[in-house]
Amino acid sequence: MDADVLALVRRSVPRLSAAEARVAETILGDPTLVVDLAINDLARLCSTSLSTVARFAQSLGFSGYRELRVAVARTVTLAQAQQARFGLDTTAIDRDDEPAAIAAKLAAQEIDAIEKTARGLDAAALDRAALAIVGARHIEILGQASSSLTAQDLQQKLSRIGCSAAHSSDPHLSLTAASIRTADDVVVAISHGGETQEVVRGVEVARDAGALTVAITSVSDSSLAIAADVVLVTHAQESPFRMAAMSSRIAQLALVDILFVRVVQHRGEPVVIPLQLTHEAAAPRRRASGR
Structure with a gap:
């Protein structure tokens, strides 16, 4: 429920x-x-x-x-x-709200999104997705617009532990990549409303090609959820006054973090070395000032 x-x-x-x-x-x-x-x-x-x-x-x-x-x-x-x-009567953002009120309302909305996403997590679906990613030859991650940011986050996380993972914000390139997946691959598709045409189509062609498909969406009966093999549901209600995806993005990122940690757990010890190597490679080099 x-x-x-x-x-x-x-x-x-x-x-x-x-x-x-x-x-x-x-x-x-x-x-x-x-x-x-x-x-x-x-x-x-x-x-x-x-x-x-x-x-x-x-x-x-x-x-x-x-x-x-x-x-x-x-x-x-x-x-x-x-x-x-947060000492609020409502979390709805009004045009006349002062900065402190905006900050409190957004914090309340985003904390609420994370808590509801965590409470509503389908553990069996999460494990199925995580195990499939661990065993996959390649993971293709689909997401457009604001969901592309979440897709990039997951792609970077998986790459850091040695997974072959890719994401393209170009809808045509992502659809092409999805169409050549096989039964050895996993496709993860991210869409808040679950009706982004390019993302839904990408899941359909990947599934037809034999890949396991995973949907991350807030709508459990959306076109994306219906098309996918595994569905992970986020819970976020956007403010009518929003200027861009806020709570929905936070909920997606929280779910991606949960999924990634579960992947790391299932991978076990082998992830320690690539994590250490990528950390050291990205660490800034400090020069002695000589002063």
Whole structure:
């Protein structure tokens, strides 16, 4: 189940009936209502039936309204705790916020993204991806725009422990590289929304060529997640006032770090030497001033 039930509700809206959408919008408008309201009260507030509310809960993967209510209460409690931690009434960034408020709100959002990503981690999927990377002849990493930065980070980490890993920010080159992968290779694709056409296509052609494909995305039922063999889910909610990917990038980087550490654990002792060599090679040379 999604670590952030409100994100799950938000993503469900486009596929809901009109009556179910009213339930979703009411929950998103004020999640605390669900904590306080019984199913009949929520149905009355949404001008719909008990069965519609129950059906909505089940469409999200819950057994019924009671389980949905508990999940929403947990999410609300965590959000309130995070706001209290930074002395905030809300983490939404406003145009008139002072620098200190912006810093506190961004910190709260990004810490929340890391915590939710860690709590929602699928350990079995992580291990499958890590073991595949350890045994791979080559790892091709796909990612465009802001996700390209995360892809570069993973490529550099894997290269430091002697893995053959590559990433291209050029969508045509990355698609070409994905198309010539084989069953000996792994393709890791990174996309926050999971709908970047070039990345999804890259996974499709790599999978058809026989490579194991791994998706890192925040949407577990996205086109990318559906196309991939292994799915690792991040959890981040971007501010409506964002100027660029913020929380989503932090969540991706956290997940990449977790994946890398697991790869190192499975590789064992052989990684010590390349890590030491790359550290020494990159260390700055100091000249004696002679003074």
